[in-house]
Amino acid sequence: MSQITISPKQLVRSAIRAIHTNQPLMIWGGPGLGKSDIIQGLQHIRSLGKRIRIMDLRLALFEPTDLRGFPFLDQANGLMKWAPPSELPSAEVAAKYDLVILFLDELNSASPSVQAAAYQLVLNRRIGEYVLPDNVRIFAAGNGAGHMGVTYRMPAPLANRFRHVHLEVSYDDWQEWALNHNVHPDIIGYLSSKKHNLYKFDPLTASEAFATPRSWSFLSKVLYSPGFDDTDSYEQRAEIASAVGEGISLDFTEHRRFAAFLPHPEDVLSGKVTKLDNKVAKEISARCSLVVSMCYELNSIYKSSQKESDKGISPKFVAAFNNAVRFSYENFQPELVIVLFKTVMQDYKIDISVRKHLQADLVQVMSDKYAKYLTGV
Numbered sequence: 001m002s003q004i005t006i007s008p009k010q011l012v013r014s015a016i017r018a019i020h021t022n023q024p025l026m027i028w029g030g031p032g033l034g035k036s037d038i039i040q041g042l043q044h045i046r047s048l049g050k051r052i053r054i055m056d057l058r059l060a061l062f063e064p065t066d067l068r069g070f071p072f073l074d075q076a077n078g079l080m081k082w083a084p085p086s087e088l089p090s091a092e093v094a095a096k097y098d099l100v101i102l103f104l105d106e107l108n109s110a111s112p113s114v115q116a117a118a119y120q121l122v123l124n125r126r127i128g129e130y131v132l133p134d135n136v137r138i139f140a141a142g143n144g145a146g147h148m149g150v151t152y153r154m155p156a157p158l159a160n161r162f163r164h165v166h167l168e169v170s171y172d173d174w175q176e177w178a179l180n181h182n183v184h185p186d187i188i189g190y191l192s193s194k195k196h197n198l199y200k201f202d203p204l205t206a207s208e209a210f211a212t213p214r215s216w217s218f219l220s221k222v223l224y225s226p227g228f229d230d231t232d233s234y235e236q237r238a239e240i241a242s243a244v245g246e247g248i249s250l251d252f253t254e255h256r257r258f259a260a261f262l263p264h265p266e267d268v269l270s271g272k273v274t275k276l277d278n279k280v281a282k283e284i285s286a287r288c289s290l291v292v293s294m295c296y297e298l299n300s301i302y303k304s305s306q307k308e309s310d311k312g313i314s315p316k317f318v319a320a321f322n323n324a325v326r327f328s329y330e331n332f333q334p335e336l337v338i339v340l341f342k343t344v345m346q347d348y349k350i351d352i353s354v355r356k357h358l359q360a361d362l363v364q365v366m367s368d369k370y371a372k373y374l375t376g377v
Helices: 008-021 035-044 064-068 112-124 171-180 185-193 213-224 233-244 246-259 265-269 284-308 315-331 334-347 360-369
Strands: 025-028 052-056 070-074 079-083 099-104 136-142 163-167
Touching: 008 025, 008 035, 008 136, 008 163, 008 171, 025 035, 035 052, 035 099, 035 136, 064 112, 112 136, 171 185, 171 334, 185 213, 185 246, 185 284, 213 233, 233 246, 246 284, 265 284, 265 315, 284 315, 284 334, 315 334, 315 360
Parallel strands: 025 136, 025 163, 052 099, 099 136
Antiparallel strands: 070 079
């Protein structure tokens, strides 16, 4: 029977509910989906508290006695007591925060004896003489048995101490994340038309490298690294293959070859370039790369103008946005114009008004041809 899966955004909402209800949550999913990153991102959700700490506990590195603590002699009473491991939040540490998340990452990679030692900690919130502070919440994550990781079957008593959710890849959620984390435009442009290549894990393949949200993030840093574009094509493809695998590397390299013929986003936003040669960059994914690059540049202009003045939308940003809209409208498919608006107004939350800030002829075009697309943006 197939599992009910949830997207990264749905996982965030499920995690927030688990925090409010104080219920341990186990997150299952394939490698590279971003399970750990999603939990780490909870510290930025202000509704959970201003002071949040994530404590990552890798039980796969523990022995059963490590979790219980180190025995020592209480000479005053002649009794043996246990000093809990420093990786567990003490009352003093927890008191400094509104919320502490104890994250048992790769839980099912721990040996069965260590998982058994975690029973009491997860359900009863204590182990030996150690007691979890009241503001601590427990999360765990792991790969399933079919994901080729080093895993052990989770004992039923421990499994029953968690609620369980299964994470799936979501291109829309990833794209929103990527746009807000400056993932290389070539990657976002490529995956806009090759969504199926965002996650290509096959447990039966012998390839060490394969495409996941994590490995695309690795590749983004490589593409941004100094001098990468100056290396020869073979070296570039080898670097790309090192992150996402040989199969995708050829297709992605070809995409970048098309994208290289497009104008620089700064030239479009300044009004220097207004027309696109239809003979270059015929692939929509390459054009999407340019739209993403323009969005990054627009966001940079907006942030710079906000530092200089807090009077709202600056004339410099308005001029650049008008040039971007006009260029996109005259040269690109309608869906790319919508990507521009959605990214700037929704993903970046820049409070720009179509009727107030666009030039009159562009307002008319948007009203006549794009009204149904802009609804809700």
